Amino acid sequence: MSEEPILIWGAGAIGGILGAYWARAGQPVLxxxxxxxxxxxxxxxxxxxxxxxxxxxxxxxxxxxDAVEGRYRRIVLAVKAPATETAMDQLLPHLAEDGFVLSAQNGLNERRIAALAGPERTMGAFVNFGADWQGPGRILFGNRGAVVVGEIDGSERPRTREMHALLRLFEPEAVLTENIWGYLWGKLAYGAMLFATALTPDSMAANFADPARIPALIALGREVMAVARAEGVTPHGFNGFDPAAYMPGGGDAAARASIAALAAFNSKTAKTHSGIWRDLAVRKRRTEVDPQIGVIVEIAESHGIAVPVLARLVALIHDIEDGRRPQSAETFAALAETLTPGVA
Known part of the structure; x- marks a missing residue:
């Protein structure tokens, strides 16, 4: 491994765990x-x-x-999606001319990073391990999950293989892909479901296992997959999420089987609730709903695709953020009211 330090911008649940594992393995990290x-x-x-x-x-x-000095060839961006632009403004002076920014975030932040740093200086990553920032110097590592890295143009380069090797120090099963957008759009569909679970005080597993909530979760998956298809993306599955189950022709049985697999996956983690739930219930702060889910609604509009359940989800999360609704079964029921009769 290189003796050149990796700069990790954001030392929370994702960046902190990567930094701790890399430092323990002897990789210089700041x-x-x-x-x-x-x-x-x-x-x-x-x-x-x-x-x-x-x-x-x-x-x-x-x-x-304010204390960062020097320039770095490898910068891992691991801040919350709403902080992407601010972080990019701060880190760009520290990015080497031949360097790149790897987005270890949720959402489609690679698009914004590429606009600010340039496509050639942008790399994508997908992470699905469970972690929570507990307080200064403490991070919960709740469960292992998929970790994937890839170039946003689908190529494979020495730098991509280098980052793959580094990620394997943390997750031995880490994947190097030519379809990073497929993983990111798959995570968007799963992420939409996780936002829905945060409408209630219940755990992720309990939400996925509740028969009354399954139709709304399936509808979210189908709406995201419709937008991904319009974008020309082939979504990739992971950790129980099966994109084909939410595609036309997938059928209700396949979709319900995928939801059951997600319930099983989330039943085995010490991280019982999503980071979204934690933002709302514990940290009392705004979530990433706009850059993660709101952006899908915007992209859908550009293709003339109706996504009423996603749009309702964004509105309900804002209702909770602004104190107009509680996290409750009734708030989830307000999401389900958006469904077309007969859905799943």
């Missing part, structure tokens, strides 16, 4: 985070990774954005 207490803890006493997968403490150098 993390950046806006929470000063967290940066101090990671650099001093060490970042504590907790949970059933593995528990360890690792010192990882971490600074606030």
């Amino acid at each position: 993390m950046v985070d806006i929470v000063e207490d967290h940066a101090r803890a990671c650099s001093g006493g060490g970042l504590e990774i907790e949970g059933p997968v593995e528990s360890f403490r690792q010192t990882v150098p971490c600074v606030t954005p």
